[in-house]
Amino acid sequence: MNSKRTLFLIEVAIFAALAIVLDLVPFLSFKIWAQGGSVSFAMIPIFIVAFRWGIKGGLLAGFLFGILQLITNPFIVHIAQAFLEYGLAFTLLGMAGIFAKPVKEALQNGKRRSYFTYITLGVFLGCLFRFLAHLLAGVVFFAEYAPEGQPVWLYSTIYNGSYMLPAFILSTIVVGFVFYKQPRLIKISS
Numbered sequence: 001m002n003s004k005r006t007l008f009l010i011e012v013a014i015f016a017a018l019a020i021v022l023d024l025v026p027f028l029s030f031k032i033w034a035q036g037g038s039v040s041f042a043m044i045p046i047f048i049v050a051f052r053w054g055i056k057g058g059l060l061a062g063f064l065f066g067i068l069q070l071i072t073n074p075f076i077v078h079i080a081q082a083f084l085e086y087g088l089a090f091t092l093l094g095m096a097g098i099f100a101k102p103v104k105e106a107l108q109n110g111k112r113r114s115y116f117t118y119i120t121l122g123v124f125l126g127c128l129f130r131f132l133a134h135l136l137a138g139v140v141f142f143a144e145y146a147p148e149g150q151p152v153w154l155y156s157t158i159y160n161g162s163y164m165l166p167a168f169i170l171s172t173i174v175v176g177f178v179f180y181k182q183p184r185l186i187k188i189s190s
Helices: 003-024 043-053 055-072 079-108 112-141 152-181
Strands: none
Touching (some): 043 079, 043 112, 055 079, 079 112, 112 152
């Protein structure tokens, strides 16, 4: 196995493990939602992998994070819901990797505005796909929690948006700051 592939696998595993640790440490994770969801630093390592290694690294790190979530902190009502909210939702965070190349190029060329724009777009895309997976699960599996008379899709949107929006903002700021202060972290050594 070549050293770049080994580095890839090690980083994906370490950052997925770091993500679950950040989610489990009480003072680093704000959890008040009854059926799951939190505002924490947990997605940040997944986004870092996505911007370093691209979509492949991001999807794999997100998938591993989802599996670790399923093992350590599950809220399961149905097997399909578990797949949707743990297997798919966290994997989709890795979609941020679509913007890996533009982020790297903007950093190398000193284009701060472009760099922050691409970081924001990448984090937004990953969070949007995760949000949509949770939204669908909410509509299908958690309809009974919607207040009487409220459309279940609206309930699920509000519920999931109430933690995904702050998590998106937190992740964007921290990931942007990390790469801005340490631009060498986005480069992969050969």
